[in-house]
Amino acid sequence: MKALVVYSSRTGNTEKIARAIHAAMPRGTGLAGPRDAPDPEGFDFIALGFWVDKGNADAQSLEYIKKIREKKVGLFMTLGARPDSEHAKKCMNSVKALLEPRNTVIREFVCQGKIDPALTKMFESFPADHPHAMTDERRARHEEAAKHPDENDLARAAACFENIAVEPENPR
Ligand SMILES: Cc1cc2nc3c(=O)[nH]c(=O)nc-3n(C[C@H](O)[C@H](O)[C@H](O)COP(=O)(O)O)c2cc1C
Numbered sequence: 001m002k003a004l005v006v007y008s009s010r011t012g013n014t015e016k017i018a019r020a021i022h023a024a025m026p027r028g029t030g031l032a033g034p035r036d037a038p039d040p041e042g043f044d045f046i047a048l049g050f051w052v053d054k055g056n057a058d059a060q061s062l063e064y065i066k067k068i069r070e071k072k073v074g075l076f077m078t079l080g081a082r083p084d085s086e087h088a089k090k091c092m093n094s095v096k097a098l099l100e101p102r103n104t105v106i107r108e109f110v111c112q113g114k115i116d117p118a119l120t121k122m123f124e125s126f127p128a129d130h131p132h133a134m135t136d137e138r139r140a141r142h143e144e145a146a147k148h149p150d151e152n153d154l155a156r157a158a159a160c161f162e163n164i165a166v167e168p169e170n171p172r
Pocket residue numbers: 008009010011012013014015051052053054055056078079080081087112113114115116119
């Protein structure tokens with residue numbers, strides 16, 4: 001099985017997850033950013049990692065997604081919101097919808113990722129009546145996100161992708 005890990009990462013969170021997944025994949029698996037990655041055509045399995053930018057996958061990942069056809073795909077995503085939130089589910093599902101039905105998504109992994117402090121500062125600068133003003137709830141979410149990805153996230157990501165070569169037909 002020829003596999004490729006393609007990831008986009010602005011501040012390093014998704015890159016950490018990508019490296020953990022890559023280490024769990026068969027020897028010879030490629031690792032690249034969406035701009036340098038080879039065409040997906042020559043591969044059996046594409047692990048695609050993106051970060052959430054305003055409710056969607058980041059722009060570079062969206063560009064690469066357009067090239068993926070008739071492949072088995074594993075998606076991994078990092079975001080500031082909680083992984084079990086409606087927002088997270090919506091983001092993952094909208095990316096999945098871009099790939100299916102012409103591809104089959106056989107793995108999904110989501111974890112929180114530290115939010116760029118510049119963005120936190122921007123929220124803090126908004127007046128209290130602004131829809132994105134810094135509330136206690138938002139501050140707590142940013143503080144929780146700042147702890148991720150942690151060792152547990154990396155181990156879970158690796159475990160999610162480690163059986164691709166031996167059981168490619170068995171989605172989990
Ligand atoms: C410009 C910008 C927009 C973002 N938009 C969202 C968003 O809509 N929802 C969310 O949950 N997190 C959002 N985040 C948080 C990032 O998705 C999160 O910190 C992610 O882990 C960053 O990944 P990276 O370190 O690989 O770049 C945003 C961050 C930035 C900088």
